[in-house]
Amino acid sequence: MISKANLRKIVYRLKRLYPPIKTSLNYRNPFELLIATILSAQCTDARVNIVTKTLFKEYRTPEDFSSANTKKLKSIIRPTGYYHSKAKYIKEASKIIVRSFGSRVPDTMEGLLQLPGVGRKTANIILSVAYNKTEGIAVDTHVKRLSKRLGLTQSDNPDKIEEDLMTITPKALWNKIAILLILHGRNVCYARKPRCADCILNDVCPSAFSY
Ligand code: SF4
Structure with a gap:
């Protein structure tokens, strides 16, 4: 050692x-950072930023994403790759945020790990960048x-x-x-x-x- x-x-x-430096993902709030981070798996931040420019005009809140038309959502996020699973994660995570966290992205590791598509890596990014917290x-x-x-x-x-x-x-x-x-x-x-x-x-x- x-x-x-x-x-x-x-x-x-x-x-x-x-x-x-700050993260190069564009976002205006913790929820947008969460979505952008999910999309950034196996994709460049630059490409994610192009996609989220359109995406965040179409859908703004966890409620918007949880009720989004899946076909339409997939077509927007398709350039980021793995769009079938990413669309599923985004919709499911949004539903849980609405149902269990009062439409607010949780600010604890435990809460974040309940969201589909969010592992410790993504959770750490959300905690440190959006909430200035360090848990890992x-x-x-x-x-x-x-x-x-x-x-x-x-x-x-x-x-x-x-x-x-x-x-x-x-x-x-x-x-x-x-x-x-x-x-x-x-x-x-x-x-x-x-x-x-x-x-x-x-x-x-x-x-x-x-x-
Ligand atoms: S490039 Fe990587 S492997 Fe090579 S000296 Fe630097 S840290 Fe070590």
Whole structure:
């Protein structure tokens, strides 16, 4: 497992390399963020933003989405891919929000995990971005890959990786570390051919130059 000194170096250097940014998804309230996040699975944020521009004109509230014509909803969200399951998740989640949460997106991990299409990763995004709350660390494919390569975890299981990251990083850094690992995964530490020679972490990374 990584030493605290090396973890500090990783966080410090990545923070300097990637200054703060907000999510690139467009939304006006927690509900729109939820819908946009569901649509962003296996799709770029840019494409989701094009789709939600039309979508959020057509449907505004959880009530609108829960009673939406499924065929029409699917045709609007089709460019984001996996539109059959995404339409199902969106409608079901909207119904639960209306029925069980007074038409308001829940602001707890427990509440969010009751919504179809919402796993811990999406729930963490909603909590941190919409409600400025931190209950965990969103583990996506980049966080998973980099955590293992950097020696932050030994596991391949997202829940265990989250647990390991939460153990070794202070709570104040939970949101930050996920964002930093995602950005470094997108820009340098690629899945297939990581750019170790250009990487500012290659002196502290146990996997440097091993791919
Ligand atoms: S040194 Fe290589 S494997 Fe390690 S984080 Fe950098 S790019 Fe990834």
